[in-house]
Amino acid sequence: MRLANRGMVDRNAPVTFTFDGVGHSGFEGDTLASALLANGVRLVGRSFKYHRPRGILTAGSEEPNALVTLGSGARQDPNVRATQQELYEGLAAQSQNRWPSLDWDLLALNDLAAPFFGAGFYYKTFMWPKAFWEKLYEPAIRRAAGLGALSGLNNADTYERAFAFCDLLVIGSGPAGLMAALGAARAGADVILAEEDFRMGGRLLAETHEVDGKPGHLWAAGLLDELASMDNVRLMTRTTVTGAYDQGTYGALERVSHHVPRSRAPLECFWRIVAKRAILAAGALERPVAFRNNDRPGIMTASAVRAYANRWGVSPGKAVSVFTNNDDGYRTARDLVAAGVHVAALIDSRHDGPDLPGVHVIKGAQVCDAAGRKGLESITIRTHRGEEKLLTDCLAMSGGWNPTLHLTCHMNGRPAWREDIQGFAPVPGMIPGLQAVGACNGSFSTAACLREGAEAAEDALEALGFKPAALELPQAEDDPFRIAPLWSVEGKGRAWLDFQNDVTVKDVKQAAVENFRSVEHMKRYTTQGMATDQGKNSNVAALAVLADVTGRAIPETGTTTFRPPFVPVSIAAMGAGAQGKGFAPQRFTTSHKASIERGAPMIEAGLWYRPSYFPAPGESNWRQACDREVKMVRETVGICDVSTLGKIDIQGPDAAAFLDFVYTNTFSTLKVGRTRYGLMLREDGFVMDDGTCARLGETHFLMTTTTAAAGEVMRHLEFVHQCLRPELDVVFTSVTEQWAQFAVAGPKSRDLLDALLDKPLNGPDWPFMACGPVTVMGVKARLFRISFSGEHAYELAVPARYGDALFRELLARAGALGGGPYGMEALNVLRIEKGFITHSEIHGRTTAYDVGLGKMVSEKKDCIGKTMSERDGLIDPMRERLVGLKPVGAVKQVIAGAHLFEVDDAPVRENDKGYVTSVCYSPTLGHMLALAFLKNGPERIGERVKMVDHVRKIEALCEVVHPIAFDPEGGRMRD
Amino acid sequence: MTELLAKTACDGLLSVTAGPFTLSEEPVAPLTSLMPYKGRDKALSAALEAAHGVKLPGVNRSTSKAGISVLWFGRGQFLLVGAGPDGSLAEHAAVVDQSDAWARVRLEGAGADQVLARLLPVDLRAASFKRGHTLRSPLGHMMASVTRTGVNAFSIAVFRSMAATLVHDLKTAMEGVAARG
């Protein structure tokens, strides 16, 4: 029911919306909840377990009942708090967790079976017969559980993340937060004021108190005008600070455009705010009281009823009653009367409450039952005279206030119990640099909030080194907070603590009887506090009930603790940007475009994209292309972009000594103009990486790493230098990106280069493993005579700007010689034929000894990993060691991932002798080939083993062969 | 063909605009990594000044004169921008050509710092990060060098191979900020 002349909605801006398909209207400035209440909609949802009819309980993000689904298709948004969602034209909301409809929900039958569905009932049953759990019980439970539904479609909205830095972060814009922000801002500090609501002012918007002689919200508006005019202030509405993290980092969720349909702006932004100091002015949350059927639609917190009346001009009922254990409940009655709403009665559990003119105040009484299944119709009041019924369609209840201290618990701090407010309040220092003020510090009067906010600003300014500016404290009410504890009303039936999860007083009591007496056990056993409000509405009362039933005081029983996030945050917001390609950067070689033009399918390798193969006309699958490319390299010349390999420029007087220490083999003896293959170990003795290293000058080396390990090797080199050998005068930097480098491989590679380079190569100057400067069409380039194919081959490097042009030129020239480009598939076949290892073999569990390179660990010097590589277990001949395999039985196939067994052994773990790492069809040799690790492998050349692949059902008899299957003497690459 | 045609790192990707923001590729310039050997910083600075008129900058700073600048580029590393290195420098430092290693872009427009705030975990507020200040920090998932070149202008460099991701990420951030109006 909309009240005349009250509230801050814009009556000139009507907005239409639907709920479960029924059209309604509200105004700009409404939330979905206020608009539903204005339209007389009371039943808005169903509870989790018993599917009890539920209405709106609160007016904020802590709402446990009024969760709805907005939108449809890929934009379907489940579990939206109606109490937080701003109304917009065309908003379409659906209720949740009901079937077939909100009004008639089949699973409401659960409510009738409640005696059997007590706390933890599922731990005691559904055990027989065993197979029924996955097939019957669990699917049924899953279908009944859950709240809203995801669409199942890929996210279609945009989200973003951002960083912000400030001197002072003020969380909450009520009286305390506003004073804190103003105080700090006037002194010149950089201030961020974050407010969860779409309008700043906090509780001042919901109350009728005056501040400085004017309505609180007008005072706030004036102050906000001043703040908005200051360059050093950032006002962030719709922004909930969700987490407090180390060293002054805070997470915050900004709901950027949930209130704007079809906005081009991101839907949400997840902020990481770094603040030197923070002031928490998050207010407090009113608690319900547990009594029989206290979950009826129409029973709300008293402060919510007041907020709907004062801020939104809506009365949630025609005959409202109030149930309170503290003075605050009187404010609701007072404001409703002032707004012309009939207040049926105010029930105060205390005997010494005040009087309120015009309101029937019943003191020393309790509400002990409520009737009206889909909307409150009456309550039962118990007084010393007995019980009586009162007709009422809305009950405003106040069990006192809990400071909104959640953020202060995020770093494991524990709040302290305060008798005067019957609640937990933060203890200073729970979050370094954060001070809680106002209601969230347990100081509930407006004057106290203003004062603490101003004082906290001064404290912060002092810590930050600013001189405080003048700030006058405005006049405001300073009423004492008087409360007498009442957690649950005695009586039969179920009294709800955790509304959404259907946890009642009985459940907590039963948990205690079953020895779930630790508060953590009780919560886990009953699921109290595990719902979407994370116990904001129920933790303290549940703790109090547990304390009572176990005969302990509340602080002795336990405390409340909260973990991030303060309110639920979408995965899309915190993971913004990752969908699609954004998880990591994409790296493209300079030949990418030309490769794509040739139809090469690209595959990702260590963030780089590399061509898999280059299809030729008439080829219908990758194998044909691969075989052709291999043959091409073996017979004419092939071109392959190898720029992705890591290249590290190493210089300095001690460069050679440094390399001797990081490589197993010796580089100080390498001649200038020559290249050497090097092996690098981790300190635990296993192989880290391999590659060539060229000596470009006396004190100048160029190290090559594998594509995958480039970053790891760079980090390792920095570690070795800075942490282990800082005395060495050596410097290094990555030059991977500076050079576009191409392998020119095959018998005709020399011909190609002689024609391409500005000066033909002088043979004797360019033996195998030579390197040096050359020029290509006037461009200074580097040439290395190295080979990963086993052929006479070179790698030619030019500055990256020329990469595209050089690649195209190389392809043209190779083509003229009967050659062309080759991709990763062919590269892999070429290296397997030659027994060259990659990370398939040096996979982190193999030693130099395992891969047949044990002799590369120099005995003459120390190096990283040397000592540990000599451990008994690492030099045992029975280790799985590198061999080649060739299928020799009826099945001519080998497959990577298969395991090896003796020919007559059963393929079980106890008999496992090794495994296959790399396979290919060798067009050169005309059969399949594998590299494998076999126990004592090198001693078994010529013997036969059985290769078994269970998952692809392949079993093949194989001969153990030397890993170098082709040209074992290496003549082709040397000559 | 008698000449290898050069391509810039952001060839075909730039420039782009969104709202008040413009993203364009920095003009091609010689880039040289200078890494002084032990105890040679001062000598290198003197040699730089003699040869190019600029000194070595301090940490998170750059120096520039007449189109030549030197950026602090990390621990023990500087980047000489705009001139090929004089031969005298190699006596004091490892001198490594990096002219082709970096994709360098310029982001301009009122509120450009807010665009970068979507990607960089560092404080870019004008009071602490002034014109000529520079830093190394990851932009999204890319190691980057960022320099403020004006009130609303930044120069940004990442590895050349990541140019497409750099442009994509910055463009997305520009559009997001611009759409808020």
Add this chain to the structure above:
Amino acid sequence: MRFSALRILKEGLTGNKGWTPHWRDPAPKPAYDVIVIGGGGHGLATAFYLAAEHGLTNVAVLEKGYIGGGNVGRNTTIVRANYNMPGNSEFYSHSLKLWEGLEESLNYNVMHSQRGVINLFHSDGQRDYAARRANSMINQGDDAILLDREGVRRMVPYLDFENVRFPVYGGLYHPRGGTARHDAVAWGYARGADMRGVDIIQNCEVTGIDVENGRVTGVQTTRGAIKAKKVGIVVAGRSGQVAALAGMRLPIESHVLQAFVTEGLKPCIDQVITFGMGHFYISQSDKGGLVFGGDLDMYASYAARGNLPLVEHVMEAGMTLMPMIGKARVLRSWGGIMDMSPDGSPIIDKTHIDGLYLDCGWCYGGFKAVPGSGNCFAHLIAQDRPHPAATRFRLDRFRTGVGLMDEEGTGSQHNLH
């Protein structure tokens, strides 16, 4: 009291007045045959099997806080036996078999749900490794199916199959893998041990380990000295501190692992999906929350809470792989303290002190190991020789290099496993 549907019916009809404690809260006795330090899943399971399989009932479990308050109550509840390396292979196989009979053994519904685990792979190389691992599983006698892309699509159609970064090449499907209700495992073992006479003593912190002539004689606690013939340390997360009481320095570094749960949602993820490239794994609880996690925060920590960079990384991985979960809202995050060992595999072994035994180093695979670890540790304590399924979990393997079980191949840096 025996739990059953019938009991629930009877209690429901009579006002639920007959329920009794799931375990007692006895005061510590002066001496026990065996003291198990640590009332987590592993410790409670150890006590249960000592009593149930070895007839040792004069046993106490000493717990510093409340039982099940550590990692058994703060994990992502995944149960699987899909390891590649010998040692892990037979152990987790053994553990899974115990899981499969757990409800019957304990008369407690731990909701062990064999809904299947799918490990996705995104390249030929990863497929080869997945195949090798799958073959290891079958060699061990467990189940494994290598799915191709279409096979994965049929089971989990909502993945971003078109993702250019991580094209789904297929998945290693482990049908017997799944999840369980984590807290119930601790409570079920506690109840089972208690029923067999074990004393479960909460709020009892061990402050010293008494050793005489190289032999353990008892422990000092915040509730007094307690004698014991044998003492088992099974306090993953705090192993270093407790072992230090006996003068031991361990190959363990403690790290924080965060996990996350969303608000309840109608059923949408039916299996356990793991996305190794993004260190991301996810399943949906019976209550409807998406339960997921990622990698370690990566720095040594006992804070049982983490920081945003890792949080965001996990969310990024989720959005990369399954962008349909974007609108699911994270309700709660938490952190557990992980005993990270140098090869990523655990330790169940004797120590240099007679009668003192050690069970630690579970990295972040401890939950699924609960039955196996308890079973094998009980065997070791009771019989003084390792259980056949845990012979390789030796403490000296790092020194000798014999039998290292580095599943990830990342080497001796503790946080990389």
Add this chain to the structure above:
Amino acid sequence: MRLPCPICGERDRREFYYRGAALALHRPDPDAGDEAWADYVHLRDNPAGVTRDLWYHEGGCSAWIVVTRNTVTHEVLGAELAEGAR
């Protein structure tokens, strides 16, 4: 979490790579013996309290630093360059 890089100033944890205890700085001599080497590579003090550990400012200046830090509270007490920290 933020760490004070001695070169760059305070930066977000995401810029850093973590390696482990600063014990790694004290590499034994090649002939120190099996025990010393096995300890160096594997054993850790792993204190619940103040520790010194090694971080690499990978996303920033590339310095390896030793951070003094509390593993229980995550309080950071200081940092120095690893090259001078042995």
